[in-house]
Amino acid sequence: MRVSRNAMGTLFVGGALSLTLAALVYPSLLGVRTVSAAASRVIADTQWGPLTEGDRDFVVKVRAAGLWEHPVARMGVEKGTDRRVVTAGRTLVDGHAALDTTVRKIAPLLDITLPNLASPQQTGFVSRLTTDSKGEQFDRDFANILRQTDGSFFTTVAQIRSTTKNTLVRALAEQADHIFMNHIAALEQTGLVDIDQVLAQQTTAPDLPDSDLTPPPGIAGQQLAVLTPPPNPSASPVDIDRIAGSEDGVTSAPGNGKK
Template sequence: MRFSRNATGTLFVGGAMALTLAALAYPAMLGLSQVSGAPDRVIASTRWGPLTEQDRDFVVKVRAAGLWEYPVGQIGLRKGGSEAVITASRHLVDGHAALDTTCRAIAPLLNITLPDEASPQQRGFVRQLDGESGRRFDTDFANILRMTHGSIFNTVAKIRSTTKNSLVRALADQANDTVLDHISMMEKTGLVDFDRTLFQQTTSPKLPDSDLTPPPPAAGRPEVVLTPPPSATSTPVDIDALAGGGTGAGPSPAPPAG
């Protein structure tokens, strides 16, 4: 199945790249309360360890990232003007399909509701790149994705070093490998403007929260699945083996993560 959800969003303003994966305060209507300023607050006790606000938001972030980077990878396979851009596009599709499989496996175990669309800003990136071609596409593709992956890389490291939940920790391990691979692929295109990209990576976006937050999934609509390519090389976490082990930390299943 190809990811084909149409969307609108916020594009670059004045050519400046805005940070995509800023802290997400997911809507309360999803059963996920907004970030309270205490990201280490435990919101659920589970058999795999306590679940904190930042653990929950991380799972949502990984899912949302795939919902725009996977279709951008598909666009790159069609429009890429160099072998390096096409190779990077293959890595995007392959890596995010595997991460998505892991997210969708652990979310119900932890009572986390996942989005089926990326944020308006992220969908804006898809629209922008889908409307470009040639050298401009290749250059924006490499710089946007280098910036966004660089932004989330520190978040992955923080979650991996602090979470007490074994399911979230396994996702962080997989995300760490995937994000580092994608950073390397963008750099190998030879198109990354490091001064511009690193500035944008470390500068907070001046956008409303609504532009940075994925919408809730529509009731009654089938879940969006990011299908692995036929030649997939990335492997999702073996959740059956991990979930079966547990940690002995609390009851199962988890109470609502809100």
């Protein structure tokens, strides 16, 4: 049976996207394994409960996810040609801005240093979508890349929510659970997600060097980049001051365990 040039091109592009996504989504899958392996190792005793290595890594991963997904979501609003892609982009901008506000609130309370840059692999997502021309290819890549990564990270969120004993980390996980579920729904509602491909790649991770999966370490005391919310945000940050138990959010010095 002869295959047309157009069909061959579609198969080639689809295959290339499949390989690229399988490589790029790996950080989220690694995160699931990291949390599982380190969940019981306490690195600090804080007034809000013990802080494990998995808890700390989760806070850092939420920050890193926002550092690349927030600009990509803004790109979706600006470059999307399908109105449903534009809507999904707005949903992600809104959610990540709210999550990042919560992360920047709890990090100093738990003595966690946050990154200011995404990992090399996450930066690869941004580069991929930046080079896509405005049109159908960008819309499809946007929907599939973000659906795959958010679906993978969603399992990390559930893992932390079910295991953490730290009140502040639990509050962040509950917020992330709600927001990432909204993101997944918005991306699927574009009608552009190849769900079979996405689900297959979420469970198949290639071997990649740790250096590609880890955001450059943050510098203590550095000014953190702020993820700007949309003009009329619908997602709200967690009221950390109330949860922490005082008006200024600090009732005593948090634990000083080495992190």
